[in-house]
Amino acid sequence: MAAGVVNNKKVPLVAIKRLTLYLTHLGMLVESGVQRISSEELANEIGVSASLVRRDLGHFGRFGSSRSGYEVELLYDRLRGILGINTETPVVVVGAGHIGQALAHSGSLAKRGFRIRGIFDVDTRLIGRIVNGVPIYAKSDLDEIVKAEGVKIGVIAVPVSAAQRVADRLVATGIEAIWNFAPMRLVVPDGVVVENVHLDAGLLSLTYRLREKHGVFLKFNVKAPDS
């Protein structure tokens, strides 16, 4: 017996990212009242192979039935458990600019149980304001809030010029994970988990793919005549 399951082998991060796609899609299926789904159907709707869906899930256990596939609501709950969002997760956001404020308004983060305990900024004009129920504090309050609320995840939504300083500050308060919107590599101690967003990268690769589609690179499509 003993379901598959995280057996020493680290589950690849790409697999985890796919789990989040399954989760989102299953959430929609739950809402529309779908009861069961096969790996084949789920795969088609998401745009991956059925094999991959089964393999990704197989890392964490056996959730399906050999006759009728997966029970949508059960799988949804299991994925929430695996991803650690079946409970509320407090976070702090540093930077009250457009990204910080957009996050405070994000319904999808709220739906996933993420609770922004405060936005921190240096701009005195913003401090004291409330954004969608989230207070904007002075940076000097960061340490207190992080400790009082037991926050483990910090979001960096400040310009590149300030990002490393903010990261150091967050680490000093005891933060264990950083979601970084500044387009740069942060230097942090071992054990602190960093997830970089690099929003631009998506758009830049889009212009490349567009040109590739139009055959812009074909003119280079030559090897040495003697090869």
Place this chain on the structure above:
Amino acid sequence: MAAGVVNNKKVPLVAIKRLTLYLTHLGMLVESGVQRISSEELANEIGVSASLVRRDLGHFGRFGSSRSGYEVELLYDRLRGILGINTETPVVVVGAGHIGQALAHSGSLAKRGFRIRGIFDVDTRLIGRIVNGVPIYAKSDLDEIVKAEGVKIGVIAVPVSAAQRVADRLVATGIEAIWNFAPMRLVVPDGVVVENVHLDAGLLSLTYRLREKHGVFLKFNVKAPDS
């Protein structure tokens, strides 16, 4: 001779995404006046291997010198050329919510030559307003602006419930690429390039990695006793 270069083999998308990281970093080096850099140094600063940097660049040509590495400004320009952003790129944004407005304020997109020609929304209270110089139009104006400005890239910044409809609309106007912020898979005709953002996926995988670090999954860390 004939530099390496896109020889039938499609360059992997992950490599293209790394090129955007190199670009961003080189941009900072240009600003701080650094003249030359080796693959080793660049790799260390970005957090990849030197081999990989050379291999990624090698897909597109020979840009370095066997003695002194790469000339920063030249490599920067070449990457801009490869990624297709050495010229202005008009885009349209559908959805004037927090994401759409944040994009209109984004300095980094502007710096990369992306020009938002309009934000489109159905909310009559927003139509007619100007966000950081970008007008908000009614959706009925989409077709006209896209054609007048020769826009090839559309950004979807609307809720999931409207996203597929907007995608169909964009495709109908002749848009060739979509940058999609709605957390779902869009169905589009072959030849239309889609880049999905899935912002949440990053944060969700962060909570997973945090739990993984704390050994939450180790309790499953057993195989059948007879294996």
Place this chain on the structure above:
DNA sequence: TAGATTGTTAATCGATTAACAATC
């Protein structure tokens, strides 16, 4: 020249797919 670093090939590593026995 001697030394350093590139460009590129071959070896390795890891992730995806195909296939199928187990099973509901």
Place this chain on the structure above:
DNA sequence: TAGATTGTTAATCGATTAACAATC
């Protein structure tokens, strides 16, 4: 039971790394 679909292994595919000859 017969049929469908999972869970899982072996085969394949692709991407990364290591190594080194070419060369500035």
